Amino acid sequence: MGGVEPAAPSGDRVIVVVAFDQVQLLDVSGPLEVFTTANRYGARYDVRVISPTGLDVLTSSGLRIGADTDLEQLPRHVNTLLVPGRSDWRQAIADDVLVSLVGGLAARALRVASVCAGAFVLAQTGVLDGRRATTHWELASQLAAAFPQVRVEPDPVFVRDGHIVTSAGVTAGIDLALALVEEDYGADLARETARQLVVFMARPGGQSQFSIRMTPQPPQHRLVRRAMDEITADPSLPHGIGALTARLGISTRHLARLFRQEIGMTPGQYADAVRVEAAQTLLSSGLASVEEVAQQAGFGSSETMRRVFQQALGLSPTVYRARFRTTTAPAPAPVALSLPSSC
Incomplete structure (x- = not known):
């Protein structure tokens, strides 16, 4: 299609969240709440949800969520790509349309992040090759076996390697999002966001997933x-x-x-x-x-x-x-x- 790409409002950071069938609901909703809540305290996030088909998706909990944008509506460059996961990661990486979408968006993003089993989708695109990464502790050995070129660290809450950040299971996506808010707008704004959500300020990435x-x-x-x-x-x-x-x-x-x-x-x-x-x-x-x-x-x-x-x-x-x-x-x-x- 022709035409001019819509741009984000001046100064806004475009966050693109990929949603797909059987995605873990909290992988999506947790970070979304962090970014949109941060906007109440002065952040400038333009959060977009996209799906491989452009249609609504059915999450793992049975709740349907809508995609509010498509590729034609995205600016050429996005600030952050966020890839959530699904428990059956094999089905996710077998979805060529999903993997192609994520790979293309990763090439356009200044920062790429995943929550839980979303790391498998990133690994399938090749963007994790030679990089350190983490996922839910229960899936870490599977990630290492399926993608031996990825340096899997099973313990941390999240791991940053260059512009790519991968996080552990479900609620770790909230920690990850708060850390990104702090990186973008400082500790005070991130702390206000955490207080509003009644959660702890982002756990340091190296913190263990276990007690x-x-x-x-x-x-x-x-x-x-x-x-x-x-x-x-x-x-x-x-x-x-x-x-x-x-x-x-x-x-x-x-x-x-x-x-x-x-x-x-x-x-x-x-x-x-x-x-x-x-x-x-x-x-x-x-x-x-x-x-x-x-x-x-x-x-x-x-x-x-x-x-x-x-x-x-x-x-x-x-x-x-x-x-x-x-x-x-x-x-x-x-x-x-x-x-x-x-x-």
Whole structure:
């Protein structure tokens, strides 16, 4: 068709969300709510939903959503392409029309993002070749097997490699969208958006999809279970390997070997992970100073806690508290230390 392409209003950032049959509803609606809510606080997002056929699509939950634009209505360049996923990713990547649409849009986008199994569609187009990427932890091993040229990281909430960002399952799309809002308009606007949606400010991308207390493979050995129970019961107590082995009546070498075999980390690494979780909850509550949090969580000093936080999250406890204080009574924040791959 001829004619002039419609342009976005001056200053607006065009966000194109691809919808298709059996797409996960929250993969679409979660980021959409973030971007449109951000507009209430000064953002300038022009959010468009497009489908391969140009028609409405039936989501995985049975709810029908409409496509409000088509290729002819898009400007030549878009700011962000967002690709959600569906649980049966094989059906998605077998849809040549869908893959062609995504591949063409990816070439026009300044930034490309996926939620959950949307990473499979991006991988099918080839845009993830040689790049780091993530998806829902349960699908990570399948992504790695189906696309060996993609460097899959199963643990993080989201992974950025250049202009491409891939995120974990369902609600991680909200974290991803908030991170994009912060990138575009700053932390204050993103924080206001998060407060309005009654969610935590975007979790750092490197944060684990898992809680340290919910390891995907529970330990079988009773001594490992006992040591883990002691650490999680009160992380402020001395939990060095010497103290643990004295209480358990075994050698340090034996306990270290059992921990590595059972959960893939040392007792010290596990204790640090538990302490990070405890500190996250305390920092989010805002009821204690950073030094008090360090003592209560078992770090001993704020400097030690800062060092561990920096290594685990890439940000300091003070910055973490500023980012996550979005409600007066926040729920416990998820763990921020990566666990070994289990997919």
